[in-house]
Amino acid sequence: MTDTPARLLNLLSLLQTPREWPGSELAERLRVSPRTIRRDIDRLRDLGYPVEASRGAIGGYRLVAGAAMPPLLLDDEEAVAIAVGLRAGAGHAIEGVEEAAVRALAKLEQVLPSRLRHRVATLQNATIPLTRGDGATVTPATLTTLAAAVTAHERLRFGYRAGDGTETKRQVEPYRLVSTGHRWYLVAYDLTREDWRTFRVDRVADPFATGARFTPRELPPGGAARLLSHSTSGTQAELDVDVTFEAPAEFVTARLPAHLVPSPTGPDTCRLSARSADSVEWLALRLALVDCEFTVHGPDALASYVTALAARLTRAVAQG
Numbered sequence: 030m031t032d033t034p035a036r037l038l039n040l041l042s043l044l045q046t047p048r049e050w051p052g053s054e055l056a057e058r059l060r061v062s063p064r065t066i067r068r069d070i071d072r073l074r075d076l077g078y079p080v081e082a083s084r085g086a087i088g089g090y091r092l093v094a095g096a097a098m099p100p101l102l103l104d105d106e107e108a109v110a111i112a113v114g115l116r117a118g119a120g121h122a123i124e125g126v127e128e129a130a131v132r133a134l135a136k137l138e139q140v141l142p143s144r145l146r147h148r149v150a151t152l153q154n155a156t157i158p159l160t161r162g163d164g165a166t167v168t169p170a171t172l173t174t175l176a177a178a179v180t181a182h183e184r185l186r187f188g189y190r191a192g193d194g195t196e197t198k199r200q201v202e203p204y205r206l207v208s209t210g211h212r213w214y215l216v217a218y219d220l221t222r223e224d225w226r227t228f229r230v231d232r233v234a235d236p237f238a239t240g241a242r243f244t245p246r247e248l249p250p251g252g253a254a255r256l257l258s259h260s261t262s263g264t265q266a267e268l269d270v271d272v273t274f275e276a277p278a279e280f281v282t283a284r285l286p287a288h289l290v291p292s293p294t295g296p297d298t299c300r301l302s303a304r305s306a307d308s309v310e311w312l313a314l315r316l317a318l319v320d321c322e323f324t325v326h327g328p329d330a331l332a333s334y335v336t337a338l339a340a341r342l343t344r345a346v347a348q349g
Contacts, residue, residue, distance in 0.1 A: 037073065187236040213230035
């Protein structure tokens, strides 16, 4: 193999397998001399790949963790697996999947060959998603388009449906994507309204990057978090949630969103007293998914919905 770039890529692919490779085996696989392997190892080190060499009669090389992450070389199966995983997480706003995951998905899908894009789409379409209680799901294509525009400082056009059903066309300078655990929001400067706005991504339709670049404006005091908090608090009244659980606080905490934290009331009981801007439908499902006995003390809207949901589920079993 005389093509140096191709040989380096093949060498890197072998080294990214978690094992130690004797120099003689690498030379045999790549059909070059051990001396060439040593030179190629030095080239990879110069590019930032932390390749460690072991001493001994045979000697060997392996890729180890370094101070920074160098580019990864993925085979077809690995690329498809990562893309499907990122799509599943990003598309349903799973807790802990933040904007960095969406940026990674945007970068990966940008360089995927068409044959792999087709495989990813086929797997995604064949998967039944576990949706949230309020149904606020977004497509990975929308997220990756928005993320790419945020990163490139590129103006966006899209259709937007407000909470009352009103549909408008928007042109914005996108600043940041924010995940709240079960919804995605876009923080952007609205060029028509000449002010900062937040947009629920599940209400965004047909986003299109215009190609026009912009210099990011300075955010108002408090940054994106304050903008989002002000926007969401104005669209839905907050609920004073009061619930007791027949389970230890550690057990319940691990099964609730990060903004809902119960306090211990005994070794095997705890109580949640918190203010939440989430819908009663979503809260009811999250409480049920804790998988223990619980009692809703308030608010009345939540208690009523839990009662109605319990009756509906009971009827569903009886009818089955």
